[in-house]
Amino acid sequence: MFNLDNLKGITVVQMTKITALLLALGMAAGSAQAASSIDGGNITFKGAITTSPCGITADSAEQVVDLGTVTASKLKKGEEVRRTPFSIVLTDCELGTQKTAKVKFTGAPATGNDALLGLQGTEGAKGAGIAIMSDNNTVIKPGADSPAFNLNNGDNVLRFQAQVQRISDTAEVTAGRFNVQTGFLVSYE
Template sequence: MRLNKLVMALGLGVALVAGSVNAANPSQGHGTVTFTGSITDAPCSITPETVDQVVPMGSISSASLKNGGRSSSTPFKISLDNCTTETISTVTTTFIGAKSSITGGDGLLGIEGVAKGAGIAITDAGGNKIKLGTPSPAVALHDGDNDLHFAAYLQGDTSPDAVVPGNFTGIANFQLTYQ
């Protein structure tokens, strides 16, 4: 009987020590996962990777932008998934944002930041400039996945000495219209 009490006391002691060791262990990582999105009345879904994206335009020489010059084009795309073309077969894209105020910058996206004297031009897959707020030419869709190809370049002000070096950003929203 005495041995049973000793074994029980020893077992209880081990359980208490193990419990306190476990309680003393700090969290080894935790976090939150938030899922966001929207359900749209559209024949295609926009892939998560291209619904909100950053297009790095690189380091552009101010000399290349003088007197209305332009940078090289940087391609980007909007990817559409699971398209069904039973009733709708084309899509247009309209880019919306702050208009550029540079001389010779009609339809360009404005830039913000330290850099001045330039605007961002957006082109379709054929290299044709898409004016801000104006729909792109219609692109034919096919069932399944589709990519809408675009490019962007920086265009300088046509006024002499208007280009000021520095970092910039330009933010455009896009709207798809299916027909």
């Protein structure tokens, strides 16, 4: 317990020094406390629980397939352009009676060729669309099922290819940028 009688005989100068010392100690304690504080942030966890026999990896569920630059002259001549591979990875498959998977791409078909995905968000690009092919080179029409993929327990990689194609032999191909978005659905049999 602090007693004021202990302060008798202390001069004003000594009291000022004691007060300054106590203030300095208080500020040092506050600085030490501030130095040990840590900045924070937020983390969002997202996912899904499914009754399907397989899950889909996050990288497969949200992906960008860069088709690069294709020359309009090649498309006009009907020449084959580069195919770009992509895949959908099914994970932790626990197969019962369902041993195969089919994939349906849900994007809008191109006007004039329903086998291709239509260009969207174009900055001038016209006369072409995107073909999606299964690993056996079968073109998968938008809204149609892919050929069946045989599955194994564990992880399975479903391989596809995408290619820019001219809509028809008479379509005018115009240079420019484009984006094409499509969803996909996996069904099991």
